[in-house]
Amino acid sequence: MAPPAVVENLPPSLNSSAEQPPLFDGTTKLYTCYTCPFAQRAWITRNCKGLQDKIKLVPLNLQDRPAWYKEKVYPMNKVPALEHNGKIVGESLDLIKYVDSNFEGPSLFPDDPEKRKLGRELWSHVDEFMKIVYTSFKGEGPKECGSAFDHLESALGKFEDGPFFLGQFSGVDIAYIPFVERFQVYLSEVWKYDITAGRPKLAAWIEEMNKIDAYKQTKTDPIELVEYYKMRFTAQQ
CATH class of the missing domain: 3.40.30.10 (Glutaredoxin)
Structure with a gap:
């Protein structure tokens, strides 16, 4: 791959x-x-x-x-x-x-028409996903953003030939992972909220993404990430 x-x-x-x-x-x-x-x-x-x-x-x-x-x-x-x-x-x-x-x-990007169709839907949804979660940081956190992660959990169950959004790894995974990476760390640290609790497919997806060297080499230091988000969002509350 x-x-x-x-x-x-x-x-x-x-x-x-x-x-x-x-x-x-x-x-x-x-x-x-x-x-x-x-x-x-x-x-x-x-x-x-x-x-x-x-x-x-x-x-x-x-x-x-x-x-x-x-x-x-x-x-x-x-x-x-x-x-x-x-x-x-x-x-x-x-x-x-x-x-x-x-x-x-x-x-x-896959050639399969059904996968391409879901890929387009997920591609068009990524900005809404980010908006829901970012908005929750200024409000009540997990109470407001759980639906966003439920949506990902549901989407990850559509194909059974792999743990990624379109079964096999694709550009859709690349579109989402930088933000899921940040949201997971921040929500865990600040709100004590585990985005993977009750969402086994999301947990498996994150685990598989973390095995991909091409992605791992781009990850941000979690401590630096949390401090940046605290500064950005806590100041607005």
Whole structure:
């Protein structure tokens, strides 16, 4: 399913004092941030396709980001963004499909019509899933977000040829895992809520995802994650 593990020496993040790497020099670059869940989607996709040598990581410090990024690279000033074939492509969900379609490596979307149909439904639901859970952080936590995880539990039971959303690993798993990773840690630490309790398929999915090197290498330090979310959400209460 995934290429053999490639252990990378990750480059340091660039801050406002860093010089801009050459633009459109023939090198394919993924502008990213090691702690951003949206950028993590593109990073996982790159790794799953075995493109560590083909797509160079250019990590940014989003708290002190270089001015040249907005001015000369990506006017939206967000990550991820991919520099490829003389253009810049952005938006994390679009990039999963773009990298899958434009580069070598195992396909991240199945041919089976039923799986593609469910994949489209789950793809269109991911923003609503995130919204429900993030909103609950500002309110009563588990009381408000349980339905979001119930939805995932139900979706994970549709196909029996594997523990992933479409049976076998796909771009749908990549779309969800960066956020489930964060929600699981934060809800456990702050609300003492286990998102896998009573949801065996969700528990099995998370366990299987954590066996995938292409994903494991992108995970955020849980302590750092919890502190960031505490700062972001507790301050609003």
